[in-house]
Amino acid sequence: MGPQHPSTHGVFRMRVTFDGEVILDLEPIFGYLHRGIEKLAEHKTYLQNMPYTDRLDYLASMSNNMAYAMAVEKLAGIEVPERAEYIRVIMAELMRISSHLVGVGALFNDMGAFMTPFLYMYREREKLLDLFEMVCGQRLTYNYMRFGGVSHDIPEEFMPTLKRFIDEMPGFIDEYDQLLAENEIVLARSKGVGILPADKAINASVSGPVLRGSGVKWDLRKNNPYSIYDRFDFEIPTGSVGDVYDRYRVRVEEMRQSVRIVRQAMEQLPEGEVRTRVPTPLKPAPGEAYVCIEAPKGELGFYLVSDGSAKPYRFKIRAPSLINLTMLRDMVVGWKLADAIVTLGSIDICMGEVDR
Amino acid sequence: MEIETPYVLSDFDKTEAEQIEALMAAAKEPYPDPVAWLEEEIEHNVLLTTTEHLIDWGKRFSVWPNTFFPACCAFEVISAAASRFDFSRFGMEVLRPSPRQADLMLVAGTVTWKLAPALRRVYDQMAEPKWVIAMGACAISGGAFRGSYSVVPGINRIIPVDVYIPGCPPRPEGLIYGFMALHRKVAKDKLLKKG
Amino acid sequence: MTKPLSGAEIARQIGEQLSDAVTGSDETTVFVRSEDILNAARFLKENLDFDYLPSITAVDFLDHFDVIYHLRSIKNNYSVVLRTRCDNSGSPRVPSVVSLWQGADLQEREIYDLMGIYFEGHPNMKRIVLWEGYEGHPLRKDFIMDVPGGGKTT
Numbered sequence: 001m002g003p004q005h006p007s008t009h010g011v012f013r014m015r016v017t018f019d020g021e022v023i024l025d026l027e028p029i030f031g032y033l034h035r036g037i038e039k040l041a042e043h044k045t046y047l048q049n050m051p052y053t054d055r056l057d058y059l060a061s062m063s064n065n066m067a068y069a070m071a072v073e074k075l076a077g078i079e080v081p082e083r084a085e086y087i088r089v090i091m092a093e094l095m096r097i098s099s100h101l102v103g104v105g106a107l108f109n110d111m112g113a114f115m116t117p118f119l120y121m122y123r124e125r126e127k128l129l130d131l132f133e134m135v136c137g138q139r140l141t142y143n144y145m146r147f148g149g150v151s152h153d154i155p156e157e158f159m160p161t162l163k164r165f166i167d168e169m170p171g172f173i174d175e176y177d178q179l180l181a182e183n184e185i186v187l188a189r190s191k192g193v194g195i196l197p198a199d200k201a202i203n204a205s206v207s208g209p210v211l212r213g214s215g216v217k218w219d220l221r222k223n224n225p226y227s228i229y230d231r232f233d234f235e236i237p238t239g240s241v242g243d244v245y246d247r248y249r250v251r252v253e254e255m256r257q258s259v260r261i262v263r264q265a266m267e268q269l270p271e272g273e274v275r276t277r278v279p280t281p282l283k284p285a286p287g288e289a290y291v292c293i294e295a296p297k298g299e300l301g302f303y304l305v306s307d308g309s310a311k312p313y314r315f316k317i318r319a320p321s322l323i324n325l326t327m328l329r330d331m332v333v334g335w336k337l338a339d340a341i342v343t344l345g346s347i348d349i350c351m352g353e354v355d356r
Numbered sequence: 357m358e359i360e361t362p363y364v365l366s367d368f369d370k371t372e373a374e375q376i377e378a379l380m381a382a383a384k385e386p387y388p389d390p391v392a393w394l395e396e397e398i399e400h401n402v403l404l405t406t407t408e409h410l411i412d413w414g415k416r417f418s419v420w421p422n423t424f425f426p427a428c429c430a431f432e433v434i435s436a437a438a439s440r441f442d443f444s445r446f447g448m449e450v451l452r453p454s455p456r457q458a459d460l461m462l463v464a465g466t467v468t469w470k471l472a473p474a475l476r477r478v479y480d481q482m483a484e485p486k487w488v489i490a491m492g493a494c495a496i497s498g499g500a501f502r503g504s505y506s507v508v509p510g511i512n513r514i515i516p517v518d519v520y521i522p523g524c525p526p527r528p529e530g531l532i533y534g535f536m537a538l539h540r541k542v543a544k545d546k547l548l549k550k551g
Numbered sequence: 552m553t554k555p556l557s558g559a560e561i562a563r564q565i566g567e568q569l570s571d572a573v574t575g576s577d578e579t580t581v582f583v584r585s586e587d588i589l590n591a592a593r594f595l596k597e598n599l600d601f602d603y604l605p606s607i608t609a610v611d612f613l614d615h616f617d618v619i620y621h622l623r624s625i626k627n628n629y630s631v632v633l634r635t636r637c638d639n640s641g642s643p644r645v646p647s648v649v650s651l652w653q654g655a656d657l658q659e660r661e662i663y664d665l666m667g668i669y670f671e672g673h674p675n676m677k678r679i680v681l682w683e684g685y686e687g688h689p690l691r692k693d694f695i696m697d698v699p700g701g702g703k704t705t
Binding site: 030031034036038039200202203204205206207216218223224225290292299301303305313314316318322323325326327355356 | 552553602603604605606608610611619621625628632652653654655656657658661665678679680681682689690694696
């Protein structure tokens with residue numbers, strides 16, 4: 001199946017062995033989008049690599065930017081001003097909402113509700129993309145974060161528009177729940193399908209909503225707080241069984257919690273600088289840094305090795321989607337093809353990240 | 357668990373690898389863009405009759421795109437197809453996943469050498485008349501990843517391209533402008549019109 | 552907050568069980584010989600509850616490779632870094648930790664594909680992002696790549 005197939009979420013290929021309609025074996029094959037980012041990054045300066053990080057998980061570019069900026073700041077010992085931290089958190093949480101909208105919409109697409117829920121969720125996403133365009137001029141790949149803060153301050157019209165969006169969003173989430181959460185077909189196709197037990201999930205280094213769907217209460221924003229997440233009050237939704245339905249519910253609840261975080265951040269937003277001056281080109285002292293954040297798809301980590309020059313010596317990306325795919329085979333063997341498609345949709349992968 | 361199969365999986369890998377290497381060796385020069393129709397137009401000064409107008413109108417306003425979505429530009433195509441920008445106003449109503457039912461191949465995203473045989477195969481499966489749009493910097497020339505060991509420096513090395521839409525990613529309006537350019541080309545109109 | 556454990560302390564504990572395995576330590580990292588990596592990792596998993604493997608990386612330091620394992624314990628919320636060194640000529644071999652953490656599966660295949668380090672004991676050691684029969688291992692520092700604008704570079 002694949003690489004060019006409507007249900008494969010990008011150029012992903014699965015070699016599936018069947019007995020009738022029951023799956024006996026599944027081999028995921030990727031590399032169709034391997035662009036050699038890790039190698040290319042070694043020939044460009046740290047700032048020139050920022051746009052490459054956008055194109056990893058292109059549905060959550062701000063999160064990627066933030067992780068990379070934090071890794072370089074740790075390596076070079078740069079402080080970030082308060083206002084910039086708040087802006088980063090607002091952007092990251094809005095990004096989480098946007099990514100989960102697409103993830104849940106695509107899941108419903110796979111379940112058979114052809115385009116309708118997807119287009120509904122896209123309506124909200126367009127509002128978010130307008131907000132992002134107001135801030136940095138781009139709809140998809142933002143390149144907004146810089147080392148020491150963000151590239152420029154938010155414009156005046158941003159806050160009122162954001163307030164309107166945040167006030168309306170819980171209503172929309174409730175609307176989707178009303179239509180979809182108790183729907184018979186959704187329940188039949190997702191309850192009990194693609195089960196991932198908690199101990200296997202931990203052993204397979206799975207992270208993000210997939211891990212939380214299996215009942216493991218682990219979220220880097222709470223268990224290893226980075227940036228200013230320890231100042232906000234929010235819950236970590238978890239599932240119980242680890243099936244497709246649980247992962248869908250976890251994502252919807254996370255959207256609600258993100259709205260909560262953004263509301264608190266908007267209230268607490270201080271005045272001040274949005275960027276610390278750093279020398280260009282940036283030459284961090286020789287050393288290494290591994291920084292991981294809770295991106296919408298899971299734990300996104302950057303491991304940077306510096307040799308004192310303006311270009312990174314090693315630029316390694318710990319991509320959540322790649323590692324979440326480890327369990328696909330085990331979740332799907334013994335089930336039918338349609339279940340495999342739905343399970344793949346519930347893991348929510350992004351090929352830009354898997355292949356880099 | 358050992359499964360009895362009449363084939364060996366590693367053979368599939370080897371055939372795929374051979375196809376990729378063959379394509380890489382053959383793709384040293386880009387295909388020329390199909391602009392022969394333009395010279396013909398200027399040479400012969402063709403006067404279109406009413407029937408031909410009708411046929412052209414039919415042809416250009418029902419071009420069905422086939423989706424080939426490697427990377428990020430795909431999401432701008434999806435945005436263009438969604439309710440806000442809605443390119444079905446322009447006749448691109450049905451996004452057909454099967455190449456046999458499509459007229460237009462819309463390549464949105466980076467194409468790597470590993471994906472290149474699949475791209476060629478999809479192009480070959482489309483029936484004439486067919487057109488190709490290269491969307492985004494990566495499809496046009498390799499984009500930000502040009503020079504990488506695994507990225508094709510522009511899909512015109514593998515298939516001939518009719519319309520190039522620049523951007524990284526291009527806005528949905530840019531994509532729609534590209535479609536309108538394609539419509540003019542399909543209708544044998546002069547593409548060098550001002551404005 | 553995830554507590555990074557002291558490298559020296561962990562090195563001492565491993566050294567008590569497996570003599571000769573540890574070759575050094577610093578604040579957060581334990582250096583282990585490449586032949587003993589599987590035993591050291593098993594000790595850490597069974598005795599200190601390191602049940603989660605966030606990432607495995609390899610770095611090419613021109614005269615040797617370093618393979619770096621970031622380990623974490625979800626139960627107790629602490630972390631440590633395990634590091635081993637191997638030769639970078641020919642085809643270096645390191646024991647695979649797939650039997651301990653299944654999450655190492657795809658990551659080790661990727662390191663094999665891009666760096667050329669062969670992980671012994673891995674059930675499916677073949678290339679993952681590049682195609683079979685591809686010559687060379689791109690992330691190595693001696694792999695020449697064309698850059699835009701002409702010229703070649705490593």
